Amino acid sequence: MLSNVKAVLFDLDGTLVDSMSMWKDIDVAYLQKFHLPVPKTLQQDIEGLSMYQTAVYFKKTFGIPDSLDEIQNTWNEMAYEAYTCTVPLKPAVKEFLDFLKEKNIPCGIATSNSRVLTEAILKAHQIEKYFSAVVTGDEVTKGKPDPQVYLTAAKKLQVEPEACLVFEDIPFGIMSGKQAGMTVCAVEDVYSMKDREEKMRLADFYIKSYEELL
Structure with missing residues (x-):
């Protein structure tokens, strides 16, 4: 090889x-903040996308009121402890x-x-x-x-x-x-x-x- x-x-x-499984949990928790259901195809739809592209997808698909920067910052904050500790x-x-x-x-x-x-x-x-x-x-x-x-x-x-x-x-x-x-x-x-x-x-x-x- x-x-x-x-x-x-x-x-x-x-x-x-x-x-990878942690990100699925973050997506669920994030949508729950806005009282939104999680589509069965969500993980398939965002696979491979950059964080920015995923933020664009969330904003357009779910009508998230936050800016793209705010969406990404929230995800970074939600994941940071896990990435540094677990x-x-x-x-x-x-x-x-x-x-x-x-x-x-x-x-x-x-x-x-x-x-x-x-x-x-x-x-x-x-x-x-x-x-x-x-x-x-x-x-x-x-x-x-x-x-x-x-x-x-x-x-x-x-x-x-x-x-x-x-x-x-x-x-x-x-x-x-x-x-x-x-x-x-x-x-x-x-x-x-x-x-x-x-x-x-x-x-x-x-x-x-x-x-x-x-």
């Missing part, structure tokens, strides 16, 4: 950290990052999440030192499956897209990496188990744990 790879790019939520890394993440460092393979993050929460959880787990480039949803105009976030990360690392290996946990993320011209490894995650076959079809590789790569 790592043959001819000059850089490794990671999604964050569901790929490096176990946080959201865990997926098994063997640190060991795999150490392995890549030993191989002198630079790493980057390409996430739809906010800069505030991304930096918070990297610092909480003391893994920020492993990443030479961090691109968040705050910095791109198009969410996944558009390749913009991955192309931006590759550019920051000064590595051609075809020499990058991507780790992703959801179909839209896998599509984003593939559309960027990168090799993609799908990562198993409880939240996306329903999409397991689709993930295996879309990706070049599939792992249940980073332990398989050590």
Whole structure:
């Protein structure tokens, strides 16, 4: 898998950290504040969107009176404690990052999440030192499956897209990496188990744990 790879790019939520189910709970709690029901298709509708795009979706779909900045700030506040105190890394993440460092393979993050929460959880787990480039949803105009976030990360690392290996946990993320011209490894995650076959079809590789790569 790592043959001819000059850089490794990671999604964050569901790929490096176990946080996807928490976001579903936040969406429910947020809509409850406005006494609004949660549509059955909500998670499917917002999958892959940046936080800004999700705020636009919420405002238009549910008629939220708050500004887009206020919506995003509320979500950041709701998630911040969990990101700094309770959201865990997926098994063997640190060991795999150490392995890549030993191989002198630079790493980057390409996430739809906010800069505030991304930096918070990297610092909480003391893994920020492993990443030479961090691109968040705050910095791109198009969410996944558009390749913009991955192309931006590759550019920051000064590595051609075809020499990058991507780790992703959801179909839209896998599509984003593939559309960027990168090799993609799908990562198993409880939240996306329903999409397991689709993930295996879309990706070049599939792992249940980073332990398989050590």
